[in-house]
Structures are given as structure tokens and as C-alpha cells.
Amino acid sequence: MCGVVGQPVRVGVVGRPGCGRRTVTGVLRGAGVAVADPSQPSDLDVYVFAETLKPEDRRALADCPRPVVAVLTKADLTGFGGAGPMTAAAERCRLLSDTVPVYPLAALAALAAVDDSVLDDDMLAALRVLTIEPADLGSTDRFAAGQHRLPASLRQRLLAHLDLFGISHAMRALRDGADRAGVVAALRRASALDGLLAGIDAAAAPVRYERLADSADDDAVAARMAAAIDVVQAAGMTVDGGAGAAAHLRRAIVWQRYSRGPVSRLHARCGADIARGSLRLWERAGGIPEPVELTP
Incomplete structure (x- = not known):
């Protein structure tokens, strides 16, 4: 059995290249999860994918020798309209959860919520400006290239660290009178991070039990x-x-x-x-x- 009583459950972040493993790793570490390095053994795996589970994803999940949960990263890009992209992402995850539990995650918003270095004074000030002088949030190109007194470089930075989804939720929190802590809390709620953490904790229950049972x-x-x-x-x-x-x-x-x-x-x-x-x-x-x- 991997690990001993008293040590945290070690989580491996896996998945196909380009699906956001690095960002999810940063999110989980920032949230206090013991993430194993790729060269280290893990007690359970978090499988990262984008858009939908492809046949190779399903094979990897079926072949995993450890408890595993899947995470739909970039869930905020699932679709707009209706109740919003995260609601659509949650429904997509429900439909995909036929063999393993699947959770949505707006990874950039989640990272901003757990990494104090992301939402610095310059970004927070820029977001406050946007609440007074709105920019075009219709697309990333229009936001980055449109006319606005915020320098294009700062708008590009906002996009890189929050994307339009995180920018919108941060601005909403600021309009409601939130301070920095309130903005961080709003980003965390919007990202669905806590649902993923609860899913990881549930998947880790057999690991913790086996350690104690021994x-x-x-x-x-x-x-x-x-x-x-x-x-x-x-x-x-x-x-x-x-x-x-x-x-x-x-x-x-x-x-x-x-x-x-x-x-x-x-x-x-x-x-x-x-x-x-x-x-x-x-x-x-x-x-x-x-x-x-x-x-x-």
C-alpha cells in the first residue's frame, strides 16, 4: 500500500498534453492538496481533459490502477447563454460520469483564487477601472484590441491570468463592494474548485481507510x-x-x-x-x- 498512516494522500495530475495539467497542478497545490511530482508514485489520480472525453481518455481512465477522478478544465469555455458556461459544464460532466466521477473547473479563475501572486495591485486596480469604464468583453480579441484607457499590455495580462470569465466575475464582485478578499472568494466560487476538492476527498476515502485498516x-x-x-x-x-x-x-x-x-x-x-x-x-x-x- 502506498504511503503510511499520518501522511497526506498523494495526488497525481495526469492527462494528455495541452489539456491544462500544469494549471490544475498549480490550483491543487495552492489549495493545499499534496500533488506528487511526475516521477513520484501517487495514491490517486486527477485526470485532466478538455471539451469531452475522447476514446484515448476513456482508455486511460479504464486502465488506471488507482482511484481516479476526471476534471473538465477550461469549463468556463463550455458555452454561453442560458444559465451560463459553468452550469452547462456541470451538466456535461454529469453525462460523462458513467465510469468515473467528472468535475468542472474554471482553472484560471481557480488559480487566481489560491495563488496570492496572481491578483496583484496592478490587476486589481485595472479591474476597478473596468467597473467604471467598461471594455468590450464580447471576445478576447475585442477586449485586447479595442479602444480603452487601460494599456493593451495590461488587458493582455488580465486575459492571460483570468480570461473573460474571471474578469467578468471579478468586476461583478467589485461592483458589489467587494475588497480583494471578496474578489478572491468570488473567483473561487465561480471556478467550482470546492466541488472538485470534495470529489478528490471522496475518492481518497478508500486510500485513507486502507492505510488505517493495515x-x-x-x-x-x-x-x-x-x-x-x-x-x-x-x-x-x-x-x-x-x-x-x-x-x-x-x-x-x-x-x-x-x-x-x-x-x-x-x-x-x-x-x-x-x-x-x-x-x-x-x-x-x-x-x-x-x-x-x-x-x-
Whole structure:
């Protein structure tokens, strides 16, 4: 098993050249994710693609030996009109999530939200000017080449670091009275970064569980139970979080039955660890036998 208990889950950023791996790597590192260098082993992979999953992308995802999530980078270019490009991107990702989870990401906006060096004083001042004297945001060419008192070089810099999507959301935040922190928060929300991070965390749940499950220390029972709960909840199941002896005993019985299948080996182990941890909690709560009503 890669890694040891206590170390962060190492994420590899993979995908075909030209799809934005470098930017996504910067985003994830800026967000605090432990991204492995290309020469290092990873515990799970983030597969970067653009526009749609091509046959070679699907083959790479199917052949990945580790947990993997896919990210549609440049999601802000998915299409305009309707509810906006990110809504269209989210729907495209939903349709593509038939084998692995797929998440949208407006990568440039996300990078500006997590890298303090991107949105410097000059760029913020330029954005403030644009809220007072709007420029043509109809296309990148019109924004860059149109007549405006902002130097063309500064407009090119805005495009390079924010693109039209990020510029628009930053200007909207400034018009609403936001300061620098407010603009950064708006860019983060617009980029859908937090959805991707939640997806990575869910995909990492089995990795964290396997690390703990390999530990024979009795003191790890509670930690293994918590990790097992993360695994089954990431798969869409609900675990009764009730306290008290009756709730602990009920949960132990339900998940002991679950562990006996038919379920995967991983989920069988998770069920057994949830049951074991629940019984430990039941003992600490008094462990007095009492009638327990179970849902069939």
C-alpha cells in the first residue's frame, strides 16, 4: 500500500498534453492538496481533459490502477447563454460520469483564487477601472484590441491570468463592494474548485481507510471506523450517527449484516470496521442489552 498512516494522500495530475495539467497542478497545490511530482508514485489520480472525453481518455481512465477522478478544465469555455458556461459544464460532466466521477473547473479563475501572486495591485486596480469604464468583453480579441484607457499590455495580462470569465466575475464582485478578499472568494466560487476538492476527498476515502485498516493497533479502532464511514458515505450510503448505547448497538448489527454481502471486499471490510467501532462505543456507553428495532 502506498504511503503510511499520518501522511497526506498523494495526488497525481495526469492527462494528455495541452489539456491544462500544469494549471490544475498549480490550483491543487495552492489549495493545499499534496500533488506528487511526475516521477513520484501517487495514491490517486486527477485526470485532466478538455471539451469531452475522447476514446484515448476513456482508455486511460479504464486502465488506471488507482482511484481516479476526471476534471473538465477550461469549463468556463463550455458555452454561453442560458444559465451560463459553468452550469452547462456541470451538466456535461454529469453525462460523462458513467465510469468515473467528472468535475468542472474554471482553472484560471481557480488559480487566481489560491495563488496570492496572481491578483496583484496592478490587476486589481485595472479591474476597478473596468467597473467604471467598461471594455468590450464580447471576445478576447475585442477586449485586447479595442479602444480603452487601460494599456493593451495590461488587458493582455488580465486575459492571460483570468480570461473573460474571471474578469467578468471579478468586476461583478467589485461592483458589489467587494475588497480583494471578496474578489478572491468570488473567483473561487465561480471556478467550482470546492466541488472538485470534495470529489478528490471522496475518492481518497478508500486510500485513507486502507492505510488505517493495515494497522493492528487497538487504539486505531475508532479511526478505522471513521475512515470506513467516509468510504461508504462517498459511495452514497448513510450511516446512523446517533449516540447512546441503543444507537451504537443498532449500527453495529446493521453494518455487521452489511459486511456479509453481497458487497465488494473493500465494503465488507468497511462494514466490519463500522460494526467493530460501534460495539466499542456500545461498551463504553454501558453495554447493557436492550431491545433494538432494526430496519429490514
